[in-house]
Amino acid sequence: MDKIRIGFIGAGQVGVTLGAYFAGKGLNISGYFSRSFNSAQAAAKIVSTQAFADLAPFVEECEMIFITTADEQIKTVWQELKKYDLNNKIICHTSGALAADVFEGIAACGAYGCSIHPMYAFAQKNGQTQGLESCFFALEGNGEYLAEIISFIKKLGNKYLLIAQDKKALYHLANVFVANFVLAVLNSGFNCLQSCGVSQKETIQALMPLIAANLDNIAQKGCLESLTGPVERNDLATVKKHLEVIPPQYSGLYAQLSIILADLAQQKHPARDYGALVNALSDYMNKCQ
Ligand SMILES: NC(=O)c1ccc[n+]([C@@H]2O[C@H](COP(=O)([O-])OP(=O)(O)OC[C@H]3O[C@@H](n4cnc5c(N)ncnc54)[C@H](OP(=O)(O)O)[C@@H]3O)[C@@H](O)[C@H]2O)c1
Incomplete structure (x- = not known):
């Protein structure tokens, strides 16, 4: 060869x-x-x-x-x-x-x-x-x-x-999640910060250390151990605050991603009960539809 x-x-x-x-x-x-x-x-x-x-x-x-x-x-x-x-x-x-x-x-x-x-x-x-x-x-x-x-x-x-041949589409989906969808999620975050009056350039500069540290953590410890944020803390009050201000184009995405995070959080903290949080997010998602 x-x-x-x-x-x-x-x-x-x-x-x-x-x-x-x-x-x-x-x-x-x-x-x-x-x-x-x-x-x-x-x-x-x-x-x-x-x-x-x-x-x-x-x-x-x-x-x-x-x-x-x-x-x-x-x-x-x-x-x-x-x-x-x-x-x-x-x-x-x-x-x-x-x-x-x-x-x-x-x-x-x-x-x-x-x-x-x-x-x-x-x-x-x-x-x-x-x-x-x-x-x-x-x-x-x-x-x-x-x-x-x-x-x-x-x-x-x-x-x-x-x-395997019959797994190619699923394999490709994995790549799309971590490359293309991540870009869509990052861009949603950038847009929210810019709506606070921060310039496009400063938005990327300010959020990059957070993004990079998160990726570093995932590379070293995997997703479960890198999980942080209000969903992981079972903080329904903060989630409700987000839902009051979220731009409508991101509301369904927020609820779906949060439910996936709650599932991860439940695996990380089996003794905690994320039921109320998940129910609130599911109700919100149903209202959005
Ligand atoms: N981009 C990525 O990140 C990436 C990553 C992994 C795999 N891939 C895969 O790699 C492949 C190429 O992707 P790409 O991003 O390199 O695409 P691309 O930049 O659009 O390049 C495709 C090239 O194919 C040429 N072409 C189109 N039709 C043709 C034909 N009938 N005969 C001969 N040449 C033709 C075009 O040439 P002209 O300039 O001459 O018109 C064009 O430059 C795709 O299968 C894609 O799924 C892409």
């Missing part, structure tokens, strides 16, 4: 960043093919490789092809790709939600399909790979070749998870 020739279809955030990361690890990057040749050229420049204007020479040049287009394009790209000789090639995509079965008919092509999902947030395509060293890769796909893929990831120095 060290010398395997790797190519990317889709010169976006993931394609460029993974290409730069692999190249930095001494792997052989054959080049980029993308919807627009400009994107392929820009990526090739960053990764010091070639841009392909046509699929045929690209396929010929690559032994392992990463399809790093948006999820909804993967099937279309595969339908195009399977028109070429793919014998003994590895075809991967980096979608978190889709499995390798998106490569319909791949066995008949003599190729091996897998999904290799980097558990990371890619928000740029400038070749910066900082932070990727600690990223896990979630692997799923052709059993025969999975051992090769595992050794590929290990050689990069990264860790991996094996995810």
Whole structure:
């Protein structure tokens, strides 16, 4: 696998960043093919490789092809790709939600399909790979070749998870909760503080230490031991105060999240009775609907 020739279809955030990361690890990057040749050229420049204007020479040049287009394009790209000789090639995509079965008919092509999902947030395509060293890769796909893929990831120095095909959607949901939903929750908090007259810049500066300490605690002790706040303290009076001032767009979210926190708090303090708090929140949620 060290010398395997790797190519990317889709010169976006993931394609460029993974290409730069692999190249930095001494792997052989054959080049980029993308919807627009400009994107392929820009990526090739960053990764010091070639841009392909046509699929045929690209396929010929690559032994392992990463399809790093948006999820909804993967099937279309595969339908195009399977028109070429793919014998003994590895075809991967980096979608978190889709499995390798998106490569319909791949066995008949003599190729091996897998999904290799980097558990990371890619928000740029400038070749910066900082932070990727600690990223896990979630692997799923052709059993025969999975051992090769595992050794590929290990050689990069990264860790991996094996995810069953029928668990991919649930696996992806986990990522969405901790990345996307957390962002929505943080933004809700930012908006509340800004409504107190604090500037956008100061809001982020003031709340970051709280966010960072919370994440540190979770990394070290897990969620249960990191739990703090009025729900954990079973402080119904403070919860009621919040419900009096909460902007209406956050009221359902507040009640639902608080009920989940109460469940955690109950696990942490089995001797406490959170029943009254949960009932008040459930009544409030019913009134909101
Ligand atoms: N972003 C993340 O944080 C993240 C994390 C893990 C996994 N993923 C997964 O990684 C994949 C790529 O995500 P991304 O964020 O890198 O997307 P992206 O930045 O939108 O890049 C996708 C690229 O695919 C190209 N493309 C679209 N349709 C194409 C087609 N039919 N043929 C060839 N190229 C095509 C586009 O190229 P042009 O510029 O040429 O139009 C675009 O640059 C997705 O499956 C996503 O779920 C994303």
